[in-house]
Amino acid sequence: MSDVLADVAADRVIVALDTPKVESALKIVDRLTPTVSRFKVGLELFCAGGLQAVSAIQKSGGELFVDLKLHDIPNTVAGAARVLNNAGVWMTNVHASGGRDMMTAAREALGETILLAVTVLTSIDQQTFSEHWQIQESIVDTVGRWAETAAECGLDGVVCSPQEVEIIRQTVGDDFLVVTPGIRPKWAAAGDQRRITTPQQAIERGSDYLVIGRPITQADNPQAAAEKIIASVGTSLEGRGIDDR
Ligand code: C5P
Numbered sequence: 001m002s003d004v005l006a007d008v009a010a011d012r013v014i015v016a017l018d019t020p021k022v023e024s025a026l027k028i029v030d031r032l033t034p035t036v037s038r039f040k041v042g043l044e045l046f047c048a049g050g051l052q053a054v055s056a057i058q059k060s061g062g063e064l065f066v067d068l069k070l071h072d073i074p075n076t077v078a079g080a081a082r083v084l085n086n087a088g089v090w091m092t093n094v095h096a097s098g099g100r101d102m103m104t105a106a107r108e109a110l111g112e113t114i115l116l117a118v119t120v121l122t123s124i125d126q127q128t129f130s131e132h133w134q135i136q137e138s139i140v141d142t143v144g145r146w147a148e149t150a151a152e153c154g155l156d157g158v159v160c161s162p163q164e165v166e167i168i169r170q171t172v173g174d175d176f177l178v179v180t181p182g183i184r185p186k187w188a189a190a191g192d193q194r195r196i197t198t199p200q201q202a203i204e205r206g207s208d209y210l211v212i213g214r215p216i217t218q219a220d221n222p223q224a225a226a227e228k229i230i231a232s233v234g235t236s237l238e239g240r241g242i243d244d245r
Helices: 003-011 022-032 043-059 074-086 100-109 126-133 139-152 162-172 199-205 222-239
Strands: 013-016 038-041 063-070 091-095 114-118 157-159 177-180 209-212
Touching (some): 013 222, 022 043, 074 091, 074 100, 091 100, 100 139, 114 139, 114 177, 139 162, 162 177, 199 209, 199 222, 209 222
Parallel strands (some): 013 038, 013 209, 038 063, 063 091, 091 114, 114 157, 157 177
């Protein structure tokens, strides 16, 4: 694999720093840099370290996705989004189920920050989805519908399972980011994730970014796990004839 392709593959991987300790997160960042250059602060680390954790990780380099999955009334979400915008985060998100007004308020507050709509969590399977929300349509159709609404509200993309990339490309097209957690190499445990694919399958289906936590951070050798995943992403990109995005 060429160096360019290896870099493109590495850029597609966002490592989830799910830990309650800022020092542990910084250790992981240190260990994985420069193999990985994009990281994610989620609820656990944000509850533990707030914007100080965000700033410390930003200082260590790389792009930062702050994954708080905001979901509240439009005014409150806009206020939180302004704080994240001022912190200079690369990417953040709100729940699509919060509705049009909420997504629009977040968009207006966020300036240049990439804003994604979280569709249906990858830990939810079809049976749980149907029983809990009593929604008759399939998860795939709901994700497609919410992606369309998110695009209409000016969002840059969605978070969904790699299993739903096709419907998003059909409804919204190629110029819309699809960021997919629920990534499990064959050698990793699924844990609480339900709608999963391997890294290769996610790229083959057209994901732009893969969010990967435990398969890397809980591995005996996180650096080796990241390298193995990035190599497989590179092979899939090569198979799709992609070497520059
Ligand atoms: O450890 P694992 O690879 O399952 O981590 C996935 C990460 O992606 C977690 O930080 C989780 O909060 C996040 N996420 C998710 N499903 C979504 C949105 C975000 O798993 N729909």
